Amino acid sequence: MRFDNPWWGDGVLPADIAALPERDYFASFLTLVQERSLRRAVVLLGPRRVGKTIMMHQAIKHLVAAEADPQNLLFISLDTPLFSGAPLEKLLRVYLDSYGGKPGEKTIFFDEIQYLRDWEIHLKSLVDSYRDIKFVVSGSAAAALARGSKESGAGRFTEFMLPPLTFxxxxxxxxxxxxxxxxxxxxxxxxxxxxxxxxxxxxxxxxxxxxxxxxxxxxxxxxxxxxxxxxxxxxxxxxxxxxxxxxxxxxxxxxxxxxxxxxxxxxxxxxxxxxxxxxxxxxxxxxxxxxxxxxxxxxxxxxxxxxxxxxxxxxxxxxxxxxxxxxxxxxxxxxxxxxxxxxxxxxxxxxxxxxxxxxxxxxxxxxxxxxxxxxxxxxxxxxxxxxxxxxxxxxxxxxxxxxxxxxxxxxxxxxxxxxxxxxxxxxxxxxxxxxxxxxxxxxxxxxxxxxxxxxxxxxxxxxxxxxxxx
Structure with a gap:
């Protein structure tokens, strides 16, 4: 986790990520990430390689710039072999017990959520149990994610579709x-x-x-x-x-x-x-x-x-x-x-x-x-x-x-x-x-x-x- 979250040390994202331009849809996405009055997870959907992972990192960049504590921002890619199949709550508890115990608003980013079986059940449980944490997930299998979101995330998930580039x-x-x-x-x-x-x-x-x-x-x-x-x-x-x-x-x-x-x-x-x-x-x-x-x-x-x-x-x-x-x-x-x-x-x-x-x-x-x-x-x-x-x-x-x-x-x-x-x-x-x-x-x-x-x-x-x- 420390390796995947380098901003914990100095609050700075890797230069290659920080320098990438933002999509036209980024401002709308960031608004959802920052919205905390409604207890909803953000489900970022879209085809492969349209910039979902980069957009999540750019959101972290903006949150750090807005003076969020870098250690209160966690990014985990679920296609990493070490995390494969691990329940979301187990990963969250490892983070909270080791690094994330500092006071303040926390935002958790789970990338490539489709690699976790029954991800929507796991995510709904987190949203209900950890009321002070904002959860943001992304995945490339847009249809399956959307289907799971509708079936299990009623009132708990907000979907955001990121399409390919416009002209x-x-x-x-x-x-x-x-x-x-x-x-x-x-x-x-x-x-x-x-x-x-x-x-x-x-x-x-x-x-x-x-x-x-x-x-x-x-x-x-x-x-x-x-x-x-x-x-x-x-x-x-x-x-x-x-x-x-x-x-x-x-x-x-x-x-x-x-x-x-x-x-x-x-x-x-x-x-x-x-x-x-x-x-x-x-x-x-x-x-x-x-x-x-x-x-x-x-x-x-x-x-x-x-x-x-x-x-x-x-x-x-x-x-x-x-x-x-x-x-x-x-x-x-x-x-x-x-x-x-x-x-x-x-x-x-x-x-x-x-x-x-x-x-x-x-x-x-x-x-x-x-x-x-x-x-x-x-x-x-x-x-x-x-x-x-x-x-x-x-x-x-x-x-x-x-x-x-x-x-x-x-x-x-x-x-x-x-x-x-x-x-x-x-x-x-x-x-x-x-x-x-x-x-x-x-x-x-x-x-x-x-x-x-x-x-x-x-x-x-x-x-x-x-x-x-x-």
């Missing part, structure tokens, strides 16, 4: 001057640089270490493929859900990653893989639980959901997962359209309620990438393109215009802009096409604005938008 976070962490550009005219004047940064984000932007480390960028396949994907597919999911055929799961994930942003069906996947539809459905649920993919439901042109939704879209939760498996892309690759669409949805996935109202439309006449259905009516629609063609030939957007007019999106206006948005590669402007106001905006700039808005909204709540108190 705006990526720009800030890489010290890109575009991160501070708020004026649209200035951003448009630097659009070539912004598009270049957007391609980098698609390739390397999902994880903090990959974003800032040149060494990790040299071999993203090893960094993401081995350190993230394989550990999730080979260790986390099989151990948590009893998956027997790991090769089937790996194959399915690679198929979905290669086809990110495309419509799939359980019937088609089953025919291609000779795996039953029921098993495929479970696998996709597992991959969603591990925050590797997200599914989006299909609606018809009347904005009604299908009673049996045989078709749906699957998106990687961040586009750099595809790069790790199949290699980097550039601006002229055929897959850029699907990757741009994946990046836009990756920003939306930072809102945990996005799946409730974001859908897509597709039938034999055409498709619309994003439809926001609110109170059973479409509120706005977005077509994501990596080309300027439709700005120059807007009349080709026939299906988009048909849908907009059917649902009165040609007269309803939300915010300051049209309810109908089409992204481009470089063009910006507003046109009225067949009586429908259409906004055109470069994909990279739209992604930047969207990423800022999603994180700003969550920070403005103080308690993050994905925080839930069962």
């Amino acid at each position: 705006s976070e990526y720009l800030r962490l890489t010290d890109n001057p575009l991160a501070a550009v708020a004026d649209e005219a200035l951003a448009m004047s630097r659009l070539p640089d912004l598009n270049h940064a957007f391609i980098d984000y698609l390739n390397y932007g999902g994880y903090p270490e990959l974003a800032v480390s040149p060494q990790a960028r040299q071999n993203p396949a090893r960094y993401i493929g081995q350190d993230i994907v394989e550990k999730v597919l080979l260790r986390d999911l099989p151990s948590l859900y009893g998956i027997a055929d790991v090769q089937e799961l790996q194959h399915l994930f690679k198929v979905l990653a290669f086809n990110t942003g495309q419509e799939v069906s359980l019937e088609g996947l089953s025919q291609a893989s000779s795996v039953s539809k029921a098993t495929l459905k479970r696998y996709i649920d597992y991959l969603e639980a591990a925050f590797l993919v997200r599914t989006v439901d299909r609606i018809d042109i009347n904005a009604e959901r299908f009673q049996r939704n045989r078709n749906f879209k699957v998106y990687l939760t961040n586009p750099s997962l595809r790069t790790a498996l199949f290699g980097p892309i550039d601006a002229e690759d055929d897959v850029m359209g699907a990757m741009a669409e994946t990046a836009i949805f990756a920003q939306w996935f930072h809102s945990e309620r996005a799946h409730e109202y974001l859908c897509y439309v597709r039938d034999k006449e055409g498709e619309i990438d994003i439809v926001s259905v609110q109170q059973e009516e479409p509120a706005w629609i977005v077509e994501i393109k990596w080309t300027d063609r439709f700005y120059d030939r807007p009349n080709e957007l026939k299906y988009l215009l048909k849908f907009a007019k059917r649902h009165n999106l040609n007269i309803l206006r939300a915010y300051e802009n049209s309810n109908v948005l089409v992204t481009t590669k470089t063009k910006r402007g507003s046109l009225t096409v067949d009586g429908v106001p259409v906004d055109f905006i470069p994909t990279a700039f739209h992604c930047l604005v969207l990423s800022r808005n999603t994180t700003k909204f969550r920070r403005s709540l103080n308690l993050d938008a994905s925080v839930k108190s069962p």
Whole structure:
């Protein structure tokens, strides 16, 4: 414990940790850590390598700076072999009896909590028994942790989901001057640089270490493929859900990653893989639980959901997962359209309620990438393109215009802009096409604005938008 808590000696964290930049979500997380009026443990959830352990250390840094006694701050990683399987209370008692007997408020951090069987029962007992201690735990198996939190932590746990990097976070962490550009005219004047940064984000932007480390960028396949994907597919999911055929799961994930942003069906996947539809459905649920993919439901042109939704879209939760498996892309690759669409949805996935109202439309006449259905009516629609063609030939957007007019999106206006948005590669402007106001905006700039808005909204709540108190 003394080795893992070097601040006990001089109150200083190791220089390599102290120098790391903070995530945009850190302030909201720190607020929960410092909240002591409610007797709740903080459960920090998220996929592997998004910065959970670093964020816990940064919280310790801030607590020390706020004049907390360093010896009243304990950090334990439960994947350390010495602590493997040990009850939380036993570890706590060793600390209290040896080092933590000093008066004052104490905060205990348990990292990688998923390695302890029935962790939620242990943690609830601690929260009930040690009323003056704040407990903070983290884990990478987000789904299993969330399930345990809901079942056993009612009224005792507050969940905090830490997702992969947004585009705006990526720009800030890489010290890109575009991160501070708020004026649209200035951003448009630097659009070539912004598009270049957007391609980098698609390739390397999902994880903090990959974003800032040149060494990790040299071999993203090893960094993401081995350190993230394989550990999730080979260790986390099989151990948590009893998956027997790991090769089937790996194959399915690679198929979905290669086809990110495309419509799939359980019937088609089953025919291609000779795996039953029921098993495929479970696998996709597992991959969603591990925050590797997200599914989006299909609606018809009347904005009604299908009673049996045989078709749906699957998106990687961040586009750099595809790069790790199949290699980097550039601006002229055929897959850029699907990757741009994946990046836009990756920003939306930072809102945990996005799946409730974001859908897509597709039938034999055409498709619309994003439809926001609110109170059973479409509120706005977005077509994501990596080309300027439709700005120059807007009349080709026939299906988009048909849908907009059917649902009165040609007269309803939300915010300051049209309810109908089409992204481009470089063009910006507003046109009225067949009586429908259409906004055109470069994909990279739209992604930047969207990423800022999603994180700003969550920070403005103080308690993050994905925080839930069962």
